[in-house]
Amino acid sequence: MRSCLVVDDSKVIRKVARRILEELDFDIREAVDGQDALDSCHEILPDVVLLDWNMPVMNGLDFLKALRASEGGDKPVVVFCTTENDMSHISAAISAGADEYIMKPFDREIIESKFSQVGLL
Amino acid sequence: MRKEDFELLSTILKERSGLVLSEDKVYLLESRLTPIARKKGMETLDDLINEVRLRRKEDLLREITDAMTTNESFFFRDNTPFDLFKEHVLPGLLKSRASNKRIRIWCAAASTGQEPYSLAIILKEMEAQLSGWKIEILGTDLTQQVLDKAKAGIYSQFEVQRGLPIKLLMKYFTQAGEMWQISEDIRKMVTYKPYNLLDNYAALGKFDVIFCRNVLIYFHQETKSDILDRLRVQMPEDGTLFLGAAETVLGLSDKFKPVPGKRGMYNTADHVAQIRKAG
Numbered sequence: 350m351r352s353c354l355v356v357d358d359s360k361v362i363r364k365v366a367r368r369i370l371e372e373l374d375f376d377i378r379e380a381v382d383g384q385d386a387l388d389s390c391h392e393i394l395p396d397v398v399l400l401d402w403n404m405p406v407m408n409g410l411d412f413l414k415a416l417r418a419s420e421g422g423d424k425p426v427v428v429f430c431t432t433e434n435d436m437s438h439i440s441a442a443i444s445a446g447a448d449e450y451i452m453k454p455f456d457r458e459i460i461e462s463k464f465s466q467v468g469l470l
Numbered sequence: 471m472r473k474e475d476f477e478l479l480s481t482i483l484k485e486r487s488g489l490v491l492s493e494d495k496v497y498l499l500e501s502r503l504t505p506i507a508r509k510k511g512m513e514t515l516d517d518l519i520n521e522v523r524l525r526r527k528e529d530l531l532r533e534i535t536d537a538m539t540t541n542e543s544f545f546f547r548d549n550t551p552f553d554l555f556k557e558h559v560l561p562g563l564l565k566s567r568a569s570n571k572r573i574r575i576w577c578a579a580a581s582t583g584q585e586p587y588s589l590a591i592i593l594k595e596m597e598a599q600l601s602g603w604k605i606e607i608l609g610t611d612l613t614q615q616v617l618d619k620a621k622a623g624i625y626s627q628f629e630v631q632r633g634l635p636i637k638l639l640m641k642y643f644t645q646a647g648e649m650w651q652i653s654e655d656i657r658k659m660v661t662y663k664p665y666n667l668l669d670n671y672a673a674l675g676k677f678d679v680i681f682c683r684n685v686l687i688y689f690h691q692e693t694k695s696d697i698l699d700r701l702r703v704q705m706p707e708d709g710t711l712f713l714g715a716a717e718t719v720l721g722l723s724d725k726f727k728p729v730p731g732k733r734g735m736y737n738t739a740d741h742v743a744q745i746r747k748a749g
Binding site for chain 1: 544549627628631632633635636637639640644645
């Protein structure tokens, strides 16, 4: 079973994402901000990270940069999932090493479509 | 909905578009036609049906037909046919058409443009290999309204996220408020034209590749057979047909043969016979 780390400061979003991803047969861990996610990754590196942008403590972009700079951190597929929906944010995310980008609001179909594009489904 | 109301609407739809509506699709009539009734200031769908029965005004009938025949569409829908097009069909055509360097592609149910634009993006990505080639993409659909949207190439955030990889969005789209518009470079690679699949195709000419996906399901058996047989006439012997993943020619037409292991892809039966004879 593949593992997915869902990183979002909203409990509701984490719950929705968890439900969709569990149906797609992913084993889910959750993190509430970038630092929490980084700690989780140091413990167990997931196959994929679904990543919010704006969060307290450490935001998604800073997490991504730290992850990519860490040992083995180039392996997880990172899919941003954020309300930031302008081209400059998208470009910044992709240049920092994100593999895909979801603009909220999302639904099951978008998650499925994006995950299959990066070869996860 | 009363039986006679359902029959009235389904007869109109059958006559005008060939669309066959079974009785389990009553909900579809209600959900798509109620907004039209509202827009016309009517209280209920019954009022709209009465209006149809009494006056049969052309513009109202067209609006109803359009609302019922518009299909959902997304970029690179089902992936496989686009991969097959890129990896099998196109390389073959680059060899077989090397003398005149012309390829014609027809999207026979182009809807809001995602399918023809997906093909255009594939071709654009291969630009270097295709220099000197003239590749035409024709997109047709019954509904003018969806073709207007296709031509404008403007899509919602939802639409650009279904099937379209983010890197292609970055490369070929610009943001326009809440919407995303596909670049002019891609838009001008596709020509759109309203066309009814029940009409004669002769004026459209011949096509090396025809995409006719997820539209035959709306027709009766004999209409499906007729459309398939007539699509064959619009192709050279080595042409390729793509149908939807859940569709088949089996029991409908002997003019096409499925390509083994290539889901949704069909060669002409004449071509298959030719290869068998040569082999």
